[in-house]
Amino acid sequence: GAVVSQHPSRVICKSGTSVKIECRSLDFQATTMFWYRQFPKKSLMLMATSNEGSKATYEQGVEKDKFLINHASLTLSTLTVTSAHPEDSSFYICSARDLEQGALTNYGYTFGSGTRLTVV
Amino acid sequence: AQSVTQPDIHITVSEGASLELRCNYSYGATPYLFWYVQSPGQGLQLLLKYFSGDTLVQGIKGFEAEFKRSQSSFNLRKPSVHWSDAAEYFCAVGPPGGNKLTFGTGTQLKVEL
Numbered sequence: 001g002a003v004v005s006q007h008p009s010r011v012i013c014k015s016g017t018s019v020k021i022e023c024r025s026l027d028f029q030a031t032t033m034f035w036y037r038q039f040p041k042k043s044l045m046l047m048a049t050s051n052e053g054s055k056a057t058y059e060q061g062v063e064k065d066k067f068l069i070n071h072a073s074l075t076l077s078t079l080t081v082t083s084a085h086p087e088d089s090s091f092y093i094c095s096a097r098d099l100e101q102g103a104l105t106n107y108g109y110t111f112g113s114g115t116r117l118t119v120v
Numbered sequence: 121a122q123s124v125t126q127p128d129i130h131i132t133v134s135e136g137a138s139l140e141l142r143c144n145y146s147y148g149a150t151p152y153l154f155w156y157v158q159s160p161g162q163g164l165q166l167l168l169k170y171f172s173g174d175t176l177v178q179g180i181k182g183f184e185a186e187f188k189r190s191q192s193s194f195n196l197r198k199p200s201v202h203w204s205d206a207a208e209y210f211c212a213v214g215p216p217g218g219n220k221l222t223f224g225t226g227t228q229l230k231v232e233l
């Protein structure tokens with residue numbers, strides 16, 4: 001079945017530095033990937049929709065300059081948390097749509113295993 | 121705007137007992153409905169989904185869910201829980217013709233042996 005690999009699984013960084021998280025579709029091509037943020041005891045909040053070869057679409061309230069998303073190929077999307085602060089500490093999850101799942105509206109998504117970011 | 125409510129934050133059941141996890145949604149029409157499971161350190165795995173048709177949906181791992189339009193609910197059930205079912209369960213909705221999922225806050229399931 002479709003597999004999405006997310007790396008790293010855990011990262012600790014110092015306040016003020018930048019961190020890059022990778023989301024790769026291993027055995028399928030993904031024109032669309034989604035980035036979510038999960039707070040403790042909270043649901044997954046969609047941050048942005050990443051489309052291959054074009055600019056990401058950010059949800060309301062998500063800082064574009066803070067959370068840089070690049071989707072340069074059909075198998076890789078990256079989320080860079082710039083100038084990280086402790087309040088950016090969270091669990092970040094990506095999901096990707098397998099083209100073979102049919103229309104985007106079929107919601108045929110595969111999720112990565114997430115990245116636990118801790119900013120100290 | 122669509123929203124999802126999972127009233128139970130934590131549920132504990134004994135192995136072999138039946139399980140029902142509640143999910144209520146708010147949406148102008150009938151959305152697409154989903155249940156996902158997340159094991160510690162893992163991504164979300166789709167258990168089942170409802171788009172239309174038969175309101176009782178069968179999923180993987182012996183789970184089923186029933187869509188009740190009158191109650192705006194999509195509760196997840198399993199007749200006999202196994203210890204390996206301990207995980208976090210998320211209900212989600214998505215608009216037909218759209219592509220964005222809205223998740224509930226999740227229910228943490230603990231299974232006592």
